[in-house]
Amino acid sequence: MGSTAETAARIATAIDAWNNGPVAKSLAKFPEQRTAFVTASDKKVERLYGPDASIFDDYDRKLGLPGQYPFTRGVQPTMYRGRFWTMRQYAGFATAEESNKRYRYLLEQGTTGLSVAFDLPTQIGYDSDDDMAAGEVGKVGVAIDSLADMETLLEGIPLDKISTSMTINATAAILLAMYIVVGEKQGVAADKLNGTIQNDILKEYIARGTYRFPPKPSLRLISDIFGYCTERVPNWNTISISGYHIREAGSTAAQEIAFTLADAICYVDTAIKAGLKVDDFGPRLAFFFASHSDLFEEVAKFRAARRLYARIMKERFGAANPKSLMLRFHTQTGGVTLTAQQPENNIVRVAIQALAAVLGGTQSLHTNSKDEALALPTEEAVTVALRTQQIIAYESGVTNTVDPLAGSFFVEKLTDELEAEAEALIKQIDERGGVVAAIEQGFIQKQIEQSAYRFGQSIDSGDRVIVGVNRFTSGDEPDIDLFEVPESTTQRQVEKLQRVRQSRDSKKVEAALANITQAAASDANLMPPIIDAVREYATVGEICRALAVVFGEYAESHS
Amino acid sequence: MEKSLKPRLLIGKPGLDGHDRGAKYVAQILRDAGFEVIYTGIRRSPEQIVDTAIQEDVAAIGLSLLSGAHNVLFGRVLELLRERGAEDVLVFGGGTIPPKDVPRLKEMGVAAVFTPGTPAREIVETIDGLLAQRPAV
Amino acid sequence: MERSLDQLVSEARGGGPRSQRAAARLMSVMTDQPHRLAELLAGSRDWPQPRLVLGITGAPGSGKSTLADHVVAELRALDPRRKVGVVAVDPSSPFTGGALLGDRVRMMRHATDSMVYIRSLASRGHLGGLALGAKGVVRVMGLVGCDIVVVETVGVGQSEVEIAQNADVVVVVLAPGQGDSIQMLKAGLMEAGDLFVVNKADKPDAAQLQQQLLAMLERSRTARLDLAHGASEPLVCHGPQLQGPGGPIDIQQDRPPPPMDFDEETPGVFLCSAANHQGIKEFVAALEELTTRQAALWQARRQEQAVEEIRQAVLEEVRRRVSHVLQLNGNGENQIRRILAGETTLNELVDWLMDVAASGTNAKSPAASDAKSHLRTEAAGRAEFA
């Protein structure tokens, strides 16, 4: 019996011989379907993988055990044997009343966490009656102008029992402030609140576009939130560093890891520079990734991301608390993989993607609904999406053991490759002076744009098959029932806003807003004055304007 | 005329939606098809888009929107074009647009609507065709 | 129906909502049919003209568009009544002829400012950093009242001579962290610059780049002074030698002196952080000052260029008409063979071609080259050979 390295080498030789011998002979008669096989991210895939000796020789450094550094095999020791992931369906539309109804419905159906979608004016900080908000009120999420809307949104939902995830970035401080004040009014102290704000502004410049202020003051807002929550809202996840939107914008899997972790590096740097200790806020950093249909590549991606992050936190930032080293993440199935054609097919895509997320060890999961390429989902479609998660959890058996794909020659190899590719990209970003510089130079956007272009071309050429789109099309599409945001939404929301403006104490509001501007100009933490202003029913738009006086506004300048 | 030049086009993203993957991809395939394409970037007002289109003397404006605000914002672009005496500029659109909204948009004056998954070739051919029908100005 | 140039010009000058469209259309005529520049110039006697045409060139990504954006913002802030134009050139794809014109993304904040006119051009395979029609587009910007026109070149390190010919002042933008900046200076960009902006001053290496640039400029200044003192001949730019009926035409006659004489001073170098609007005020102030001093000179030079432009156009038109007659006759195949056979002479053929070409034109106004005169030439040409 030789060493593992010898065994691996012997098998590699055998595979070579097999490729050159029997395979070559059979290829002459039965050629393969394609000359090159690639993953969804265009990574070359071999015919057959053999063992890599490092899996054994380097086991501790590469894999370790679940719940232990480098967390490749998962962040908890028992994973889904202990508890399933959080089944969290992103929802929100029109006004706070309507969204509140949908949340209560979802909780009844068995979701275990709320996930609030805000409309674009709220995300960017324009009130519903602002010219900039024309056409957008209540469209992609719920419109929140003031505390009054937040009170309605969360009515009847016990904030001490539920965890709430809010997809909010540029205006995260304001919406978090509202959540804290609603908690107060429900009698729930801030240190009993559970939830997450996305609060990841960097990926907005890269991929999603809901920025308001330039990068520097935006980063300051983020570290103010870190600082405030560390003291006062200790169970809050203060950021969800998101690769999801980077992937949606067209990146490859490796780019998704790289750009997300590069963002993370910047946030950690910023917080450390602001005087926080890495092991104080590190445990509260959470991540958010996409899951696409290339099952093995996705599983490898999640594993590679965990390993690389642990190493970065340990080696680059000297984090010691195991919780600072763990990459905990939420997953959403890939919105861009949904097709408008033959929408029922999307149910199957979502199932595969959800499976990949679970096999990859996700902590929480949103499954897209079949109709989301066409409109916001209907209740029926959301229910099927949720049932998909429940079937994976309760029927598939994949949750019975931890990290079931570990040791697959292919998955381990892909994990190594994705990690190496991501690490090389992070190095390039470092050389450009960090992620903010790389964004300002348009480097990251260009990389993503090029991947998106290649992917698009591969579909347009027919090289990559998308069922129902460029193959197996079926002519006329059947009608499906789509959800519609009521036409009256804007008007109702604007009327409510006007009532709020009339009934509040405008002197107090003005004073509170002046305090915000003043705090923005100093280096005081911005959370307390924002909370004060929110309590006086100052609106999201007003607070953003008060900040913009000092911060300025950001506009895209890259083509 | 020395040689036949393809008309100039503008691809714009009105409103607050920042998902520009589709808009950029369409801009690129139109470039590949030989068009000169002016791209505006995200979060532009209908006014900015129309004023740009006029200054750049484009034959058509392509609008991409995924937030659902298309009825209002595409409508506003068409209205501004009429106000500025530029109703001959063709408007086409794409994004997350429910099939049921398509007839309404066409009635408003949107010449073509491309929903996700429309092949590049079809987009290029449709635009070529529409521009060919256009009376010379 | 295609509107005539005259119609478009009068609409563009008329103000009102139609004027913007007419001006834009005129610019398209200039870019799509660049040979019609002379036609435009011929009617431009009483047009307003920009006081300053500022060329911006430099390596890709050095910040040309950002600088243009901030210069425009500054100019507009200084004088709200002043109209400003921007012509931004991006490369065309050599394979498809298409182009993605993205310079404008950096200037979108001016999109709804009716006092700012921005036009994106594709280079359409034209080398030299500009587009063929750029000169005409600048003229039209003048026509609609732009006081200052900023012209951004492609910036791919091609010959920068063209921008020097088309702008009153050329500013070369350099930025740290781009190895190509110094390379491009060495490759001739330095000679093209009247002014230099070392951009991205917010970056650590900017000061070093500025030092390098100053040293290079100093070296080249000394070299130029040596040259000037060594040879007493004034440096003149030699254009193509044109042959007229009375021998060579001397197009150098009565030329004004080279517009800017920097022999005695090192060209201005500005340290800017365009993205942060830093150093822009100083740069714009220097431009204003320069403009006040030199505008008359530039005006004269532009007049001279118009003369030259029309001269070229006249010759080109003559050549076009004569070769057209030739073309109608199988490219003169038979005639040329007859010359070779000694049955006729070269001069006879030339005289004959000119006669035919001339007989189809309006003798009273040979310069007017409207479309109809081409048709008449054609008819005359056919008749002769029938």
Ligand SMILES: Nc1nc2c(ncn2[C@@H]2O[C@H](COP(=O)(O)OP(=O)(O)OP(=O)(O)O)[C@@H](O)[C@H]2O)c(=O)[nH]1
């Ligand atoms: N740090 C810094 N970056 C700047 C500055 N000015 C421009 N940039 C950045 O430099 C990059 C290139 O800027 P552009 O203005 O597009 O440069 P350009 O020379 O017009 O580029 P091309 O037209 O592509 O040749 C952009 O990412 C700008 O944001 C500056 O003063 N400081």
Ligand SMILES: [Mg+2]
């Ligand atoms: Mg540029």
